[in-house]
Amino acid sequence: MSQFLESFVQTFNGFINAAGVTLQITLVSLAIGAVIGLVVALMKLSSIKVLSLTANVYIGIIRGTPLIVQIMWLYFGITQFIVLSAFWAGAIALAIHSGAYIAEIFRGAIQSIEKGQMEAAESLGMTKTLAMRRVILPQAFKRAIPPLGNQFIIGLKDSSLVAFIGISEIFNLSMSQAASTFRQLEFYTIAGVYYLVLVIIFTIIVNKIEKRLET
Amino acid sequence: MITVRNLHKYFKDLHVLKGIDLDIHEREVVVLIGASGSGKSTLLRCLNFLELKDEGEIIIDGQQIEPKKVQLNKIREEVGMVFQHFNLFPHKTVLENIIEAPVHVKKINKEEAVETGIALLEKVGLRDKVDVYPDKLSGGQKQRVAIARALAMKPKIMLFDEPTSALDPELVGEVLQVMKGLANEGMTMVVVTHEMGFAKEVADRVIFLDTGVIAEEGHPEEFFANPQHEKAKQFLKNIL
Numbered sequence: 001m002s003q004f005l006e007s008f009v010q011t012f013n014g015f016i017n018a019a020g021v022t023l024q025i026t027l028v029s030l031a032i033g034a035v036i037g038l039v040v041a042l043m044k045l046s047s048i049k050v051l052s053l054t055a056n057v058y059i060g061i062i063r064g065t066p067l068i069v070q071i072m073w074l075y076f077g078i079t080q081f082i083v084l085s086a087f088w089a090g091a092i093a094l095a096i097h098s099g100a101y102i103a104e105i106f107r108g109a110i111q112s113i114e115k116g117q118m119e120a121a122e123s124l125g126m127t128k129t130l131a132m133r134r135v136i137l138p139q140a141f142k143r144a145i146p147p148l149g150n151q152f153i154i155g156l157k158d159s160s161l162v163a164f165i166g167i168s169e170i171f172n173l174s175m176s177q178a179a180s181t182f183r184q185l186e187f188y189t190i191a192g193v194y195y196l197v198l199v200i201i202f203t204i205i206v207n208k209i210e211k212r213l214e215t
Numbered sequence: 216m217i218t219v220r221n222l223h224k225y226f227k228d229l230h231v232l233k234g235i236d237l238d239i240h241e242r243e244v245v246v247l248i249g250a251s252g253s254g255k256s257t258l259l260r261c262l263n264f265l266e267l268k269d270e271g272e273i274i275i276d277g278q279q280i281e282p283k284k285v286q287l288n289k290i291r292e293e294v295g296m297v298f299q300h301f302n303l304f305p306h307k308t309v310l311e312n313i314i315e316a317p318v319h320v321k322k323i324n325k326e327e328a329v330e331t332g333i334a335l336l337e338k339v340g341l342r343d344k345v346d347v348y349p350d351k352l353s354g355g356q357k358q359r360v361a362i363a364r365a366l367a368m369k370p371k372i373m374l375f376d377e378p379t380s381a382l383d384p385e386l387v388g389e390v391l392q393v394m395k396g397l398a399n400e401g402m403t404m405v406v407v408t409h410e411m412g413f414a415k416e417v418a419d420r421v422i423f424l425d426t427g428v429i430a431e432e433g434h435p436e437e438f439f440a441n442p443q444h445e446k447a448k449q450f451l452k453n454i455l
């Protein structure tokens with residue numbers, strides 16, 4: 001135990017920096033993922049066949065393949081054509097991944113709004129687009145908060161996979177520490193502790209937002 | 216004001232409206248009755264194009280409306296609709312509900328819309344509820360807000376689809392009161408309702424719909440005293 005604490009203290013600064021990277025890539029990828037999710041949700045609900053089909057294919061591919069494959073594919077694929085740092089390749093891969101799940105969350109939330117809301121808006125002369133923007137989406141966003149919070153926590157943990165393209169976030173650091181000290185159990189446990197703390201902080205923030213929106 | 220000729224509507228194989236002919240004149244109050252499933256809501260919804268007709272003509276203000284060729288939202292501005300379940304926007308206050316369409320559809324400036332909105336709330340007796348959210352209102356109050364919201368667009372005609380059916384009995388009166396007021400001001404109205412008292416007192420004409428056809432129509436006094444159609448007799452017996 002004292003050995004564990006010693007390792008913990010010795011690597012504290014390093015892990016705090018790494019946690020900063022984890023947080024950064026998580027927030028960037030989820031922000032982009034939320035935008036992708038909204039667009040794809042609207043495409044999927046569109047009456048224009050090409051759009052809904054495209055959305056379905058995208059969601060199908062993302063859900064049907066492992067995240068690590070998507071990260072590798074993007075990192076080694078896209079960097080052949082454009083110069084992209086590992087951080088951005090990882091962030092974009094995570095965004096494209098979470099975007100598919102967030103799209104399903106938004107779609108469900110939009111469809112859960114009573115049909116009468118769209119009808120009332122249309123009967124007042126609103127176009128479908130205006131009604132979507134002014135009436136449906138504000139209500140849908142509110143309903144999407146709990147599942148979104150959940151998806152954000154999944155996204156935070158999923159970000160550990162970008163360790164494999166060399167981004168120095170929490171899991172990457174624990175791998176290199178484990179390799180150089182041969183104290184695998186210790187450093188993977190430490191990694192777990194940092195993730196757990198971040199998840200708890202996320203959960204508290206999400207709960208606060210939920211509470212605020214309830215009133 | 217509205218002329219309907221040979222209107223047919225199908226839901227897949229279900230033939231819901233079977234050749235409706237109807238003329239609604241300016242300042243006229245028409246009450247539409249009929250058994251559940253006879254097509255009352257569908258007819259009303261066809262009049263503001265929430266459902267699109269399969270056959271026939273709908274002429275509003277002399278203009279024949281072909282849904283694919285015109286902007287339906289422009290026509291809907293002229294046709295107000297009140298729903299059984301109110302359909303207020305829960306994320307907006309009472310006043311925001313009312314000014315939403317005037318400001319964002321008609322592009323009226325906000326101060327003017329607010330002024331009109333408050334006047335309308337005064338009219339429906341809810342001046343003190345301006346900043347309240349719908350979930351804090353009783354059913355009767357919600358429906359009065361919904362009426363004010365529709366009126367805010369200054370429609371030429373108002374459609375009511377069972378506006379009091381979802382209300383507790385003691386709240387029905389306050390909504391009917393507002394509707395009577397409107398009728399007295401000369402608003403053109405088509406009302407689906409089971410409130411026969413309202414029909415007798417306010418309607419210029421009663422239309423009895425039976426399985427998608429107008430089976431009988433007439434002045435309320437004659438119709439209620441002496442219905443001709445067998446189904447209409449049966450219907451009135453059941454409802455009274």
Ligand SMILES: Nc1ncnc2c1ncn2[C@@H]1O[C@H](COP(=O)(O)OP(=O)(O)O)[C@@H](O)[C@H]1O
Nearest residue numbers: 226229231249250251252253254255256257258
């Ligand atoms: N959107 C719809 N899809 C399929 N069937 C419908 C739809 N709306 C109404 N119907 C059917 O059409 C018939 C008439 O319905 P409606 O106009 O609501 O009757 P009413 O308002 O007189 O009770 C009913 O049999 C109903 O089930």
Ligand SMILES: [Mg+2]
Nearest residue numbers: 255256257377
């Ligand atoms: Mg009905």
